[in-house]
Amino acid sequence: MVKSKYLGYSMISALALLPLVYWLLFISDKYSFLGFTSIVGTIGKLLGLSGMILFSLTFLLNTRIKFIENLFNGLDKTYKAHHIIGVISFLFLLFHPLFLASRLIMSSLKQAFLFLLPVPVNGFAVNIGIFALLFMELFLIFTFLTIFKYQNWKFYHRILGFSFILASFHVLLIPSDVSRDLFLRVYFIIFIMIGICSYLYRTLFWKLLIKRYDYSLTNIKKLTDNITEITLKPIGKKLSFIPGQFVFLSFDSEDKSMKESHPFTISSSSDENDLRFSIKNLGDYTSKINKLKPNTKVKVEGPYGKFSILNYPSKKYVFVAGGIGITPFLSMIRSLNTSNNEDFESIDFYYCVVEDKEAVFLKELEEISKKLPKTKKLNINLFCSSKKGFINSEYIIKNSPEIFNSKIFICGPPVMAESIKQQFINSGIKNKNIIVEEFAL
Amino acid sequence: MKLGKTLFFIGIFISWAFIVGLFIAGFLIISQNTSTSVSNSNSNPNSNANSQLNSSSSSNTQLDLTLSEVSKHNTLVDCWMIINNKVYDITSYSSSHPGGQGTIDMGCGKDATQLYDTKAGRGSPHSANANSLLANYYIGDLNTKITSSQLQNKTAAIANTSVSQNRRGNDYEDD
Numbered sequence: 001m002v003k004s005k006y007l008g009y010s011m012i013s014a015l016a017l018l019p020l021v022y023w024l025l026f027i028s029d030k031y032s033f034l035g036f037t038s039i040v041g042t043i044g045k046l047l048g049l050s051g052m053i054l055f056s057l058t059f060l061l062n063t064r065i066k067f068i069e070n071l072f073n074g075l076d077k078t079y080k081a082h083h084i085i086g087v088i089s090f091l092f093l094l095f096h097p098l099f100l101a102s103r104l105i106m107s108s109l110k111q112a113f114l115f116l117l118p119v120p121v122n123g124f125a126v127n128i129g130i131f132a133l134l135f136m137e138l139f140l141i142f143t144f145l146t147i148f149k150y151q152n153w154k155f156y157h158r159i160l161g162f163s164f165i166l167a168s169f170h171v172l173l174i175p176s177d178v179s180r181d182l183f184l185r186v187y188f189i190i191f192i193m194i195g196i197c198s199y200l201y202r203t204l205f206w207k208l209l210i211k212r213y214d215y216s217l218t219n220i221k222k223l224t225d226n227i228t229e230i231t232l233k234p235i236g237k238k239l240s241f242i243p244g245q246f247v248f249l250s251f252d253s254e255d256k257s258m259k260e261s262h263p264f265t266i267s268s269s270s271d272e273n274d275l276r277f278s279i280k281n282l283g284d285y286t287s288k289i290n291k292l293k294p295n296t297k298v299k300v301e302g303p304y305g306k307f308s309i310l311n312y313p314s315k316k317y318v319f320v321a322g323g324i325g326i327t328p329f330l331s332m333i334r335s336l337n338t339s340n341n342e343d344f345e346s347i348d349f350y351y352c353v354v355e356d357k358e359a360v361f362l363k364e365l366e367e368i369s370k371k372l373p374k375t376k377k378l379n380i381n382l383f384c385s386s387k388k389g390f391i392n393s394e395y396i397i398k399n400s401p402e403i404f405n406s407k408i409f410i411c412g413p414p415v416m417a418e419s420i421k422q423q424f425i426n427s428g429i430k431n432k433n434i435i436v437e438e439f440a441l
Numbered sequence: 442m443k444l445g446k447t448l449f450f451i452g453i454f455i456s457w458a459f460i461v462g463l464f465i466a467g468f469l470i471i472s473q474n475t476s477t478s479v480s481n482s483n484s485n486p487n488s489n490a491n492s493q494l495n496s497s498s499s500s501n502t503q504l505d506l507t508l509s510e511v512s513k514h515n516t517l518v519d520c521w522m523i524i525n526n527k528v529y530d531i532t533s534y535s536s537s538h539p540g541g542q543g544t545i546d547m548g549c550g551k552d553a554t555q556l557y558d559t560k561a562g563r564g565s566p567h568s569a570n571a572n573s574l575l576a577n578y579y580i581g582d583l584n585t586k587i588t589s590s591q592l593q594n595k596t597a598a599i600a601n602t603s604v605s606q607n608r609r610g611n612d613y614e615d616d
Contacts, residue, residue, distance in 0.1 A: 084445060100539070109466050110467050111570065115570070123570065126568075175565035
């Protein structure tokens with residue numbers, strides 16, 4: 001069963017705010033907020049405390065541990081949280097020295113300026129913090145500019161762990177409330193350990209500890225110009241998943257870049273022996289899928305994700321698929337006849353494509369719809385944006401008046417998914433009934 | 442994702458604008474300071490704003506920098522301190538102190554060496570940065586004599602190092 005949408009975020013906020021509350025209750029005094037200098041100093045200090053906790057949790061969110069995935073309702077959303085928390089922590093840490101320098105402006109601009117530079121007069125503990133931040137800026141710029149290929153991008157992003165280690169030294173060595181107060185010291189040591197362990201787990205031990213399934217590539221079929229279906233056959237134990245989930249695939253191909261693991265949603269039914277994936281040619285990696293040879297060994301890691309009707313029991317569902325976002329729905333619909341979906345009565349499926357000819361799965365879906373028992377209904381609604389413009393909530397609500405009692409699943413290009421979700425919320429549909437697959441991992 | 446990226450670059454921009462801004466402002470203040478100090482040296486030292494401090498004494502009266510003299514300056518608005526046998530006038534600095542005005546208050550008019558070395562009992566010494574900052578507020582060694590004109594010059598110099606601070610101080614009064 002799925003937890004509240006905000007459980008993970010609430011927990012993270014609580015963990016990041018706890019040292020602030022503690023500081024305000026037990027450490028601050030009447031001088032902490034007396035005058036401009038004290039206030040900017042206090043803000044700078046608190047940004048440092050919270051920023052460091054969030055920095056540590058950013059690493060935890062990257063571990064793919066089941067417990068964390070459950071808190072955020074799926075790995076896709078955990079990664080989204082990793083991005084959000086990462087950016088917030090970066091901004092906090094970036095402004096931490098600026099506020100601390102601001103309190104020196106009053107006495108000496110030169111001192112304030114030098115305080116922000118790694119000069120000897122600042123002392124080792126301050127300078128190590130400055131270097132941590134400079135590294136963080138540098139490698140995040142590399143990451144965000146995406147001027148590098150995926151592999152290099154990953155390398156630069158991983159170096160951020162080094163920045164965290166420097167920042168940890170800064171926290172532990174600098175004379176501050178953390179060094180003076182036992183509770184804060186223990187609290188920060190715990191989070192530094194969490195950050196470093198998560199980082200080491202993900203970069204070093206993860207490959208040894210994580211379970212990966214061995215599969216073999218049996219079939220590569222071109223469905224359209226840019227959609228390819230691949231079929232994988234288990235060599236050893238079969239991976240079990242619920243329809244709608246995704247896995248990470250890495251191909252043991254001559255082309256080394258295919259060994260990187262990338263996420264793909266399973267499009268076959270959970271009852272089939274083989275795994276099938278419908279992959280759209282979207283980038284470097286996916287364009288090479290066509291060129292793979294049969295019998296290539298594949299490592300399958302997972303399954304991940306909560307985007308499945310089995311996680312959200314309801315009598316009525318509305319599915320909105322945009323383009324290749326159909327894959328989780330394919331798996332769910334292909335499993336309708338066989339899996340435990342006793343509860344549901346109807347699914348209204350909006351299949352959005354640009355041109356009619358892209359709707360390669362339409363025929364198969366209609367067949368399935370015909371074979372369903374009389375008590376269950378699958379209404380397929382093809383929507384072509386080249387004819388009717390972008391799909392909107394008004395159209396869906398008109399065609400599915402029961403939508404207010406339904407669970408709504410949306411998967412598609414991020415802009416489309418977010419836009420539809422927002423339109424539904426504006427039409428008075430409850431946020432908790434809208435489930436979006438966060439496509440961009 | 443997009444928002445995160447935007448925020449990230451805005452953050453980077455603000456932070457570097459801040460640092461560059463400090464650098465430029467520092468240059469402007471320094472050039473302004475040189476011009477003020479030139480005009481100060483041209484004019485009669487008696488016209489110095491700080492002469493009010495010692496209005497009772499004539500320009501060549503000797504003042505003993507003893508503990509009892511220091512103890513007269515024991516408030517945040519007139520704060521002298523002894524640190525390592527040197528006397529400092531840190532009145533103009535107190536509001537900028539990272540540890541808060543409260544910890545400055547504890548040392549006004551006293552031998553604050555121990556307070557300074559332990560950061561008011563918290564155990565750690567001040568940084569090299571703090572030491573160099575402190576040097577700006579030096580008046581003279583403990584138990585030496587200083588003429589009131591020397592004192593005036595020193596306090597004028599202190600006022601100049603913290604000219605930006607004084608300006609802020611005036612802003613506060615206007616508020």
